Amino acid sequence: MVPLSWYLILAAALFSVGLFGALSRRNAVAILLGIELMLNAVNINLAAFWRYGNVTNMAGQVFAIIVFAVAAAEVAVGLALVISVYRQRNTVIADDIDMMKF
């Protein structure tokens, strides 16, 4: 049997990889890609805790589903914003979109 720790460590690693992507990529779409990885890592955790905890309690799966919904919403709005910004400023480099400063 696979112990719980393997799943958790996999999730932590995937989360860190996603975090790196979100922090370091220049392209806004790539940042969103990183965020997707982080959300998936969360889902692995949720599913693992469901399986390794009390199976009859569906909380883990339910919240994984809700994470799906949040991810879909995030991508829809995020990409819409990216496209809108691209139309306005002709760039999707996150560092170039820095009007909101002093």
Added chain:
Amino acid sequence: MTAEQIIFLLVAFFTLGSGFMVVTTRNLIHAALWLIATLFGVAVIFALLDAGFLAVVQVVVYIGAIAILFIFAVMLTRKDMRDQGPQMNRNWWFGALISVLTFGGLYFLLQGWNGLSKTAADIPSGFDAVGELGNALVSPNAYVLPFEVASVLLVAALVGAVYVAFNWK
């Protein structure tokens, strides 16, 4: 080492490797395709966790919709199909440091937790996880409220996305 562990390790390395490719590949289309590979890996992880419904929904929602959207977005936001300039920002080393620190911190915290090496109990026979999940999602005693909130969120996101991305002439 049992067969299941071997499968898990293979899938985990595949998932992590393709995840790593997602954040490092220069070509964004390739990054999106690597993301799909990662998502497949996660779907298999779900299947290994006996969460078949999640696995299928993962494929439907992530690969069928989200990843496709990403590819569309990448194609829509490029002046040409080449990748110019660096793909990492100036502080990428700092981001890497923070990521490593995060992983280290999480690993450290997990080490101190006594439930870490737990193994899974067998799923009781006749237990219909999909049915239970469906009941849990609509039962007022369970999670109907989060479920409804999620649907409201989706509607709001839908309207917002259409509004933001609409090409006002």
Added chain:
Amino acid sequence: MDFLQDPLKIAADWLLGIFTGWGMPEIAAQVLIGFLGVLILLSALMVLDIFLVWVERKVVSRFQDRIGPNRVGPFGLIQPLADIIKLLIKEDTTPEGADRVVYNIAPLLSMMSVLILWAIVPLAPTMLGVDLNVGALYLIAAGAIGTLSIIMAGWASNNKYALIGAFRQVAVMVSFEIPMLTVLLIPTIFAGSMGMSAITQNQDIWYVWITPLGALIFLIAAIAELGRAPFDMGEAESELVSGYNIEYSGMKFGMFYAGELLHAFTFGGFWAILFFGGYRFFGLEQVSAFLAVAVVVFKAMIGYWIIMWIKYTLLRIRIDHMLAFNWKFLTPLAFVLLMVTALLNALLADAASWFYISIMFLSNVLLGWISLEVARVYSRRQREKVEGPKVVEVAHH
């Protein structure tokens, strides 16, 4: 257990005995047998696919008042084999600037997205790959992989026509997934399960009688998913030359082509399983598993034939009309139908079956009629907005 009833199990037991007799560990033997089963099923499908090429060409020629392939073999039956040989020995070109890896993976994914569907097809009461309890969702999930293959092909070809074709096709597929998933929930409601075998076994009365509108919506959405006329946006040969597969040659193109044919046949099969009782045919499936397979293949053939009929009869619809048709008509209709069905199903839980069926049928007919009326009024308004009110000629006397 009778061989006629459950041939798979008997064959598997027999093989297991042989393999373990060779000194193989039991678990490895079972994995091997599983692989063998998959291999046999896929080979059978591939052979069927070759046959389908012939069927398609014959049928289209009859529709167009031609004879079709008739040179190679009796009735031209060997023609597909000749085609395959031609495709195999053709030059395998890759366009300049193409994304090689992605370019080569795409046709594989296209074929795969069809083949994995057969994992959940119940061929007979005892012949079933996996009795997945989320079968209906699995159907959509496999479609998602097909979508992926198309966009990969379109992008990797480094060709404008291919990219536009892929974009249009993907837009259509992503859109029509929604009404399809919605009507898939209707048999789910009746059967109380998303599993294909449960849906088949619950069809004491074919679901098409309870939800004719649902069957119709599923058919329309399935044709759109397939990208066949009148929804052949991806190819649209008169506009895009050939769409997303324009740069493919030889067997790579062959895989797209065969994938499409098999996909059409597969959706015919799913239509039969979801709405026409699958392998059930007046108890015939109890006699022998082989008869059951024959029944389901026959029904799938009929579904496939209907899809062909539509393809070779109707004209292509413009892309914006098609998306508008989906989002403004088919999707709302599917949602309303789902709600009405769920409500009636709950209300009539205790009703006599003849009453239940007739009310369900009538509600579907009524709903279809109302939606057509609404669409008619709406389109007339649209037309009047453009053309001005219609002038009715008054007869003078």
Added chain:
Amino acid sequence: MRAGGFVATEILIWLIPLPPALAFFLIVLFTNKNKTLSHTIAVGAALLSWLGSMIVFVRALSIEHLGEHPFESSINWLPTGDTWFRIGVLVDPLTAVTLFFVAWTVLMIFIYSVGYHNFGQPEGDHDHKGLPPHGATVEDHGHKHAHAVPSVEPMYSRFFAFIGLFAFGMYVLVVSDNLLTLFVGWEIMGLCSYLLIGFWYAKESARDAAVKAFLTTRVGDVFMLLGIVYLYSVTGTLSFREIFAEDVLHTLATVPSSFLGFSAAGLIGLLLFMGTIGKSAQFPLHVWLPDAMEGPTPVSAMIHAATMVSAGVYAVIRMFPLISLDEKTMAIVAFIGAFTALFAATIAVAQNDIKRVLAYSTISQLGYMIAALGIGAYVAAAFHLITHAFFKALLFLGSGSVIHGMEHGVLHTGNHHVDPQNMFNMGGLRNKMPITFWTFLIGGFALSGFPLVTAGFWSKDEILADAFGHGHWWVFGTLAIAAFLTAFYTMRQITLTFLGEPRTKEAEHAQETPWTMTLPLVVLSVFAIGFGWFGIPEHFPALGGLFPNWIHDFVGGTLTEHPEAVEFNWIPLLTSLVVALGGLFFGWAIYRNVQTPAEDKLQIPILKNKYYFDEAYDFLFVKPAYWLAETFIYKWMDKRVIDGFLHIFDPLTNGLGAFIRNYFDLPVINRFFGDGSADVTYWFGGKLRVVQTGRIQQYLMFALVVFIVVGAALYFFVFAV
């Protein structure tokens, strides 16, 4: 769950009230522009509810001892601390028969309304919203001249929306299993009656009548709500079945209230009965009902016959086990009922407006039922409630038909000064409007209690027999006199309206109304005759026992103890025969030759003016209220006392304010704290703003660094210790 047929009865009961409510929302939100669609939806909804009610009724009939095992179903509704407040539906015999007559009358009134509002006629010349349709001029190409025809109601859809909501309220009231939802339905009807009486809101009289009805019934409703609250505080439940449990009733009967020596049950019963006084227009809150005739006639039928006033009586019958616990309350109920019966009947004989006569007659008949309840004869009261609903709906709809016929005449002659509702303008209509005449005659005879054939006779006779049999002499006497007057004014009305020769040109040109109006009349007249046969007492000479006394057996099973049938006695029977026939004869004989109001001997001022009740209320309540508001509160309290008081404060606070401003606010707060803190903030902001680079990823990094540092610090220095 006792299932029968394809939908379980309990679920069906839940569904009964829904179609009219749905129709209301559909019409208001979507179809209000389309008249055909609106009335189709409304009538369709009424039909659905009718169908549901009939199915429930038939299923209720097939169950033995329905009173002990009624159809009931309830759900948790409001959490009340540890328990739930449950609401639900209940169909016991009383509900079943009420559903029966409500469904029939509501459906008939809906159909009638379609005809009444002249759908299909052109828009009128001067019609505008808020006024009754004025009539339209139509070019007749055949005869080359223009003539006037009735026009369509301008707010047609709105009317159907309102009566839909009204029917919803009534159904909710009838099927609910607890006082709270009953009260909700009760108030919905209150609102609708306000909206419908004031339907022609551009008429001042209609506006006033609407406000009057609303305020008057509100007086009763407040007391009723008090009663409900008191009941809940004593028993902790509002569900009928729980209240009527043996031990709860016993507690209620024994706990004393602090009011005039009533027991809790008595006081609650009295308070609830006050609601009925308002709703069923009993003395002294009867004043709103005659004025409510300002609404369109189907509304009058709806309010004054089928539903709203019946609801009051229904509520008392419903709460009968509780009310009957206290002797004093019962005496008050009996007194009010009997007094109202007589008192309203005397007013009715002097009215000339065809609808007003019926309005006072309704008050009087409701008094009958209340009196019957007061002497404990609740089965007789329920019986009379049903028969009265049928024949009074019939009479009102018939009067509407008459008015319509007369309006035809008015439009024909063009003389708009002729009041189409005044009976002295009519006469001889029996030949012009034969269906209306015969059905009206049936309804009138039923109201008068014409012996043996009409439903009214049997129900009224049963009340009289009950009063006599239980020795309530004065009630018996009062009701007998009232019955005589009833027959008298009914015959007066019929004679003036239909018999003799036309007294005006308009009456000569009256014509029969369309089938949508006459069909309900015919249907209702069948019930006005036939329904009585279900309640013939067992020991009645010759006829008794031919039919089983179904009403007694069925409705009597509502309560746990079955009421005893009274012994047959000749005296009440003869009395009711004499008063009914005598009243009818005198009504005919006296008014046969009366042509003008001046010849009418009974136009006594005190009766004409309804015993000056409106004037008295004006003097007692309205004027003092005006005086209190204007003279006392506004001119004296507000202007003098309060303003004067405030004027003293004015210089004081001004001085204080100036002091604080000059010596504290300006130097200390503004200079030091205000400008000083602004300077400091500005300086810090200038230093700190470099942090804000506008790069989202940097923000994220900062946040994570802080998170990691703080998390690590917390872990090592707080949790690990």
